[in-house]
Amino acid sequence: MDRIDAMRAFVSVVIEGSFSNAATAMQLSPQLVSKYVSKLEERLDIRLLNRTTRKVSLTEAGTHYFEHAQQVLLSIDDMESKLGGFQQNPKGTLRISAPVSFALKHMAKLVTDFQTLYPSVNVDLQLNDRKVDIVEEGFDVALRIGQLKSSSLIAKQVAPVRVILCASPAYLDKYGVPSKPEDLKNHRYLHYSYMEKYGKEDIYQWLDTTNQPNSELSSNNGDLLVNAAVAGAGIALQPTFIASEALSKGALMMVLPDYEPETLGLYAVYAHRKLLPHKIRCFIDFIEGYYGSPPYWDESIQHL
Structure with a gap:
């Protein structure tokens, strides 16, 4: 008996709800599917399915075997898919x-x-x-x-x-460099509304609502806010994949780097x-x- 075929037959019976439905799905005869499952139980020396004239149900051992069998079969299918890909060019x-x-x-x-x-x-x-x-x-x-x-x-x-706070040197010279989160309440904040989609409801979670910085400009586009920050409009919260060029050129400076949010x-x-x-x-x-x-x-x- 092929152990993998027997495992597939058992899993199919559980998923399809009956031997006949499993046989149809596997394009085999119900007798062969039943034989595979019976041989599997004999080899394991344990009953996996309770059979009645109307339905089949899992035993406690069958439940554990089913969970592991699914993982094994998925791993085998994934491995075969990867190996098969080496023989053909994707198109x-x-x-x-x-x-x-x-x-x-x-x-x-x-x-x-x-x-x-x-x-x-x-x-x-x-x-x-x-x-x-x-x-x-x-x-x-x-x-x-x-x-x-x-x-x-x-x-x-x-x-x-990475997500960082940043502002232009000219803005920081004019309004001062924040040294602690509470200092942000005195600054102009360029709000990145797309941050909610990143899973961050509010980056200033260390501040209570009365200490929130003023939102002078709000946009769902980070490039616009970076350009506004470079122009001196305020402090922006941005992913480094957007702000890194301006940072490396010195057009922007990091603000409160010791309080950088979770990556x-x-x-x-x-x-x-x-x-x-x-x-x-x-x-x-x-x-x-x-x-x-x-x-x-x-x-x-x-x-x-």
């Missing part, structure tokens, strides 16, 4: 959703390098700060920034994302699939580590 259209500012600054070269390595893959890169529904909207991969909550999607971290993450998110298409697998493997550790946009400001 087709890869649909990617990505945040606007990040994609404009850091994805053109990545896509170019990816297509140089995999020329048969067409890339459809859609920029949107809205949280897209990958399955409903037909995306293969979405890049998301934040502290991701648990979901049915698979998420692989691509790079850490977020850039994630590649994709739907769980039994057999992941090779084009998606290749992209996930390609983007992992692409930006470096630390990311190249942070290397230029490490000394600041």
